[in-house]
Amino acid sequence: FQYANHFFWGIEDIISTYVGMWSSLETNKKIGSCFTNDPPGQTFFSDTIGFPPALKDAGFEMVDVGLFEPGSNDFSRQIAAFRDSGCDIMTGLFDPPDWVVFWRQAMQAGFKPKVVTVAKALLFPAGVQSLGIEANGMSTEVWWTPSYPFRSSITGQSCAELASAYEAETGKRWTQPIGVVHALLEAGINALRTADDPTDPDSVADAIKNMTLDTVVGTLDWANSPIKSVAKMAIAGGQWHVDPNGNFDLDVVYNKEMPDVPVTAPFQMKIGA
Numbered sequence: 001f002q003y004a005n006h007f008f009w010g011i012e013d014i015i016s017t018y019v020g021m022w023s024s025l026e027t028n029k030k031i032g033s034c035f036t037n038d039p040p041g042q043t044f045f046s047d048t049i050g051f052p053p054a055l056k057d058a059g060f061e062m063v064d065v066g067l068f069e070p071g072s073n074d075f076s077r078q079i080a081a082f083r084d085s086g087c088d089i090m091t092g093l094f095d096p097p098d099w100v101v102f103w104r105q106a107m108q109a110g111f112k113p114k115v116v117t118v119a120k121a122l123l124f125p126a127g128v129q130s131l132g133i134e135a136n137g138m139s140t141e142v143w144w145t146p147s148y149p150f151r152s153s154i155t156g157q158s159c160a161e162l163a164s165a166y167e168a169e170t171g172k173r174w175t176q177p178i179g180v181v182h183a184l185l186e187a188g189i190n191a192l193r194t195a196d197d198p199t200d201p202d203s204v205a206d207a208i209k210n211m212t213l214d215t216v217v218g219t220l221d222w223a224n225s226p227i228k229s230v231a232k233m234a235i236a237g238g239q240w241h242v243d244p245n246g247n248f249d250l251d252v253v254y255n256k257e258m259p260d261v262p263v264t265a266p267f268q269m270k271i272g273a
Contacts, residue, residue, distance in 0.1 A: 003201065005208045007187070007220050007231040008180075011043055013257060014141055014235070015054045018091060018117050021139060021237045021254045021267050022060070027089055027114055029060045032082030034075070034092035034102065037067035041093050044119070051091075063087055070095060075102045076109065083111040093119045096127035103131060114269045115139070125173050128240050128248045135240055135248060137270035142238035142252055143217070144179030148261055150216050153186045159216050176250075180233075183215040218258065234258045239267055 022031075033051060035041035044050050045067055055062045063085045065078045079102070082090065090113040094102065099121035106112075122128055122140035129135070146163035157165065162182060163174035187208065192198040195207040209229070212221045220231040237254030251265035 001229045003205050005205075005222065005229045005231075007183070007222075007233050009141075009143075009233050009235045011046075011049055013232075014044075014119060015051060017141055017235055017237045017254060017257060019054065019058045019060070020256050021117065022089055022115060023058070024254070024267055025115060025269060028086065029089075030085055030087045031055060031060050031062045031089040031091055032065075032078070032085070032087035032111075032113065033062055033090075034065065034078055034094065035067055036070050036093050036095070036098075038070060040120075041067055044093050060089075068098075070098065072098060073101055075105050078102075079106050079109045079111050082106075082113070083109060087111075087113055089113055089115040089117070091117050091119075094121040096121045096124070096130070099127070100130055103134060107134065116270050122240065123177075124175050125248055125250075133242060133246075136242045137239060137268065139237065139239040139253070139267070142236040142250065142261075143176040143233075145176065145238070145250055145252060146174060147252060147264055148179065148216065148218070150214065150218055150260075152182060152216050153213060154182075154189055157216075162216060179216045183217045183220065183233075186215045187211065187213060187220060218260070236261050237267070239265065241265065 035045040047053060052062055063081055065081050099118060117139040119141060122138055146160040148159040151158055166174055166178055190213050191204050191207040195203040197203040208222055210223050212223050217233055222231045225231050234257045236252050236258045238250045239253045240248045240250055242248050252261055252263050253265055253267035255261045255263050
């Protein structure tokens with residue numbers, strides 16, 4: 001692409017992070033998986049670049065129930081298959097409302113996996129809080145948290161300072177995308193600063209394609225990326241834990257792909273499994 005440039009993580013990063021977390025615990029390596037029947041879910045379920053071949057190579061057994069339609073209100077078939085197969089691990093890609101429906105039906109059906117690692121649905125504190133105490137110990141990927149040891153190239157703020165400023169100004173809790181959106185602004189401003197002519201589109205595009213920049217989400221490197229127009233962003237693994245006041249905090253429990261990010265708690269089996 002001449003003018004379109006991108007930074008984010010890829011499916012391979014999700015897979016390696018999830019497998020890394022799961023491999024640290026003693027389980028029967030049977031995994032129940034539910035992915036949405038949409039482009040992201042189809043990618044997760046791909047038999048070439050998705051979870052099925054990667055899990056097989058890592059020694060896990062995936063119980064295949066196919067894709068589900070977003071907005072589904074009945075997961076009894078999938079849950080029965082996972083329960084009857086004795087799956088110790090549950091994973092998938094859910095919108096938050098769909099995950100609430102799935103999990104409540106799973107509890108009613110007596111499906112209590114030891115490990116629950118779900119993408120998208122567990123991204124925001126509000127989505128986790130809506131599940132109540134049952135969300136304690138659920139895990140997901142980490143895009144960014146206030147515990148990241150990086151600083152803004154614009155303001156010089158640490159990640160903790162950025163999150164605190166957001167909470168003070170909005171009255172809301174920090175969320176993972178805050179760091180990513182801030183990094184987007186960092187990349188855009190840096191492109192204008194370093195372009196030979198910031199009023200010329202080609203000059204700005206060249207500045208991005210030759211950019212290596214330290215941001216609040218880590219180093220974004222278009223200049224040395226093997227994927228044209230794309231800078232890879234690393235991720236960590238996280239687990240939600242409830243505090244004595246009933247609020248949930250996201251701990252970093254796996255950092256092999258991001259060793260600069262400190263682990264704040266050990267990865268554990270889901271409480272109540």
